[in-house]
Amino acid sequence: RARNRTFGIAYRLGGYVRRPVEVLVEDVVLHDGARTFLQIGANDGYLSDPLNLAIFRHRLTGTFVEPQSNYYRELQRTYRDFPSMLFLQCAVAAENSVMTMYTLDCSGGRLPGWAHGVGTLSREQICKFGDQIENIESYIRFQEVQCITVADLLGRAAVRDPDIIVVDAEGFDHVILSQFDFSQLTTKLVIYETESMKKEDAADLAEKLKDGGFAILEAEQDTIALRRETKTFRKRIETGKEAA
Numbered sequence: 669r670a671r672n673r674t675f676g677i678a679y680r681l682g683g684y685v686r687r688p689v690e691v692l693v694e695d696v697v698l699h700d701g702a703r704t705f706l707q708i709g710a711n712d713g714y715l716s717d718p719l720n721l722a723i724f725r726h727r728l729t730g731t732f733v734e735p736q737s738n739y740y741r742e743l744q745r746t747y748r749d750f751p752s753m754l755f756l757q758c759a760v761a762a763e764n765s766v767m768t769m770y771t772l773d774c775s776g777g778r779l780p781g782w783a784h785g786v787g788t789l790s791r792e793q794i795c796k797f798g799d800q801i802e803n804i805e806s807y808i809r810f811q812e813v814q815c816i817t818v819a820d821l822l823g824r825a826a827v828r829d830p831d832i833i834v835v836d837a838e839g840f841d842h843v844i845l846s847q848f849d850f851s852q853l854t855t856k857l858v859i860y861e862t863e864s865m866k867k868e869d870a871a872d873l874a875e876k877l878k879d880g881g882f883a884i885l886e887a888e889q890d891t892i893a894l895r896r897e898t899k900t901f902r903k904r905i906e907t908g909k910e911a912a
Contacts, residue, residue: 689859689887692887692892692894693722699898706827708760708836708844709838710743710836711736715785718890728832729752730826730832731827733760735758735814736769737811740757743755757814758816760816763817769811770787770793770808770809772804774807787838788837788864789815794808795808818844830855831854831855832856832858833845838864841860842872845860845876846872846873850882857894857900858877860873
């Protein structure tokens, strides 16, 4: 609670500059009435999180998905004053199953801050950070996690048609987002990462989202799909921030 209070004060006093993705979330809330979300790979609710500020400022409601038990508990603490939130401790994959999740042990304090957020269902993916972390094998830990499909997730979610979808699944974003039928949803904003995605998968996903009525925008490490029919997108065109 103290962490959020400090964060909020810093923002109000101009000590915190919103990232581009946070600005877009705020715009979709203010201009398009977004009030609900689905966040897959929510971590502790703080680390590089695009929704935290908007959730606390506008009391958004939705579903958090986080398979790692330690971050799942932290996530619940982060939003303990939001009784309407739904928390699911699982991962999302191509089928219902039990899979191995690989993480980095940050308990010794020797790893960079970003290492807390690289949990993945792919050992190959986590080993890629070996170019930034010496002797990475000694830090890799693993645990078995329950996985469900997007169809099952939407069946359990607090809202089946969320205004905002955020996916941070370290290499599995394509597997997850490809399962959504956006022609059946009114989702206004989709936020995901392509940094750890194969180029062909990123291109395939971008085409699917474009076919679903979205424009693809880049915002630092995030990739954003913004529904073209939203007021937020039209305002971006009017102000020259985005080509039609």
